[in-house]
Amino acid sequence: MAAGLYLPCRAGFEPECAAEIVDQAARCGVAGYPKTDRDSGFVRFLGLDSGSQSLLEKRLSWRALIFARQCLPVFAELLEIDPKDRLTPVLAAVAARGQRFGDLWMEHPDADEGRTLSGLARSFGNALRGGLRRVGWLSANTDLNAPRLHVILLGGTHLLLAHSHPADSSPWPQGIPRLRLAHDAPSRSALKLEEALLTLMSEQERSRWLKPGQRAVDLGAAPGGWSWVLARAGLQVSAIDNGPLAESAIGTGMIKHHRADGFRWRPEHPVDWLVCDMVEQPKRVAELISDWLVQGDCRRTIFNLKLPMKKRYAEVCQLRELMMQRLHDAGIELRWRARQLYHDREEITVALVPAD
Numbered sequence: 001m002a003a004g005l006y007l008p009c010r011a012g013f014e015p016e017c018a019a020e021i022v023d024q025a026a027r028c029g030v031a032g033y034p035k036t037d038r039d040s041g042f043v044r045f046l047g048l049d050s051g052s053q054s055l056l057e058k059r060l061s062w063r064a065l066i067f068a069r070q071c072l073p074v075f076a077e078l079l080e081i082d083p084k085d086r087l088t089p090v091l092a093a094v095a096a097r098g099q100r101f102g103d104l105w106m107e108h109p110d111a112d113e114g115r116t117l118s119g120l121a122r123s124f125g126n127a128l129r130g131g132l133r134r135v136g137w138l139s140a141n142t143d144l145n146a147p148r149l150h151v152i153l154l155g156g157t158h159l160l161l162a163h164s165h166p167a168d169s170s171p172w173p174q175g176i177p178r179l180r181l182a183h184d185a186p187s188r189s190a191l192k193l194e195e196a197l198l199t200l201m202s203e204q205e206r207s208r209w210l211k212p213g214q215r216a217v218d219l220g221a222a223p224g225g226w227s228w229v230l231a232r233a234g235l236q237v238s239a240i241d242n243g244p245l246a247e248s249a250i251g252t253g254m255i256k257h258h259r260a261d262g263f264r265w266r267p268e269h270p271v272d273w274l275v276c277d278m279v280e281q282p283k284r285v286a287e288l289i290s291d292w293l294v295q296g297d298c299r300r301t302i303f304n305l306k307l308p309m310k311k312r313y314a315e316v317c318q319l320r321e322l323m324m325q326r327l328h329d330a331g332i333e334l335r336w337r338a339r340q341l342y343h344d345r346e347e348i349t350v351a352l353v354p355a356d
């Protein structure tokens with residue numbers, strides 16, 4: 001048996017991450033089973049022979065997953081290692097793999113238990129980096145053309161060794177972008193839209209699709225974090241909310257506040273972007289966004305779907321089906337990209353963007 005996949009996710013969302021990997025693997029013709037503990041912050045996908053594992057490596061991209069922040073093929077699991085000498089078994093496992101790596105990332109699950117391992121990850125990482133370089137299994141400088149080695153600490157004596165290719169894996173350790181909230185951001189929610197723009201689009205796509213001078217509508221805008229992010233990118237924003245906007249949002253001079261119901265307000269002319277962060281039933285939001293697109297009021301969109309219910313993966317699949325069917329019937333070709341961002345709590349963020 002192969003050592004399976006390691007999928008880090010938001011703590012508490014392991015059932016969704018597990019349901020999703022079973023479903024997505026089945027779509028690739030691969031059967032396996034998920035193994036996880038509640039609130040551990042990760043899922044393992046096991047029961048794969050080496051053929052199935054390499055098939056998933058080829059066919060299943062982490063980008064297609066909503067609840068997993070990363071999707072790593074594991075090549076070794078080390079259990080009950082001696083805390084006085086962790087280096088020897090790891091060097092042996094890397095040597096057995098026989099592959100030279102271009103970078104080393106030390107990781108641990110983003111959950112209460114996992115976080116206690118961050119000090120060890122740092123100190124062991126320093127020792128391991130030196131050890132690997134001495135024997136030639138790690139390049140002297142980061143090489144983004146070579147595979148990356150992930151050492152995942154699951155406990156002081158239990159670790160996984162996994163690999164990824166920098167071009168097809170999350171560019172951040174544990175799939176978590178480290179974004180800093182600007183001092184004048186109107187709300188922490190600003191980070192959500194920043195992360196969505198970074199995660200759901202490539203740099204090239206961003207520069208093609210999001211341009212100064214474009215017009216955007218922000219439904220459920222107060223206190224103005226999302227509007228502020230768009231304004232800073234040079235867009236003219238209509239911010240719809242009965243609540244007040246922060247001074248720093250108004251101060252951009254790019255945001256017009258309309259005190260109105262986001263389910264009723266419409267622009268006089270079509271806009272380039274519709275963004276929506278209203279706390280509402282996800283089905284209502286999905287229908288509203290579909291209406292805007294089908295009626296030609298916006299060209300592309302980023303919105304949140306709040307997921308307070310059980311069976312959240314099934315709900316998301318259903319909503320996606322519903323929206324894509326409506327767009328298809330209207331002859332609109334947009335691509336659905338969705339992710340539970342690091343800054344998302346009980347919600348996911350979806351982008352509907354051009355197909356090319």
Ligand SMILES: C[S@@+](CC[C@H](N)C(=O)[O-])C[C@H]1O[C@@H](n2cnc3c(N)ncnc32)[C@H](O)[C@@H]1O
Pocket residue numbers: 186187188189190219220221222223224225226227240241242243260261262263277278279280
């Ligand atoms: C999570 S907050 C939005 C935060 C905002 N994205 C930011 O970055 O600061 C949700 C907002 O949705 C607004 N909202 C909820 N239902 C609404 C509706 N029907 N019409 C307009 N705004 C609504 C609330 O007033 C609230 O300000």
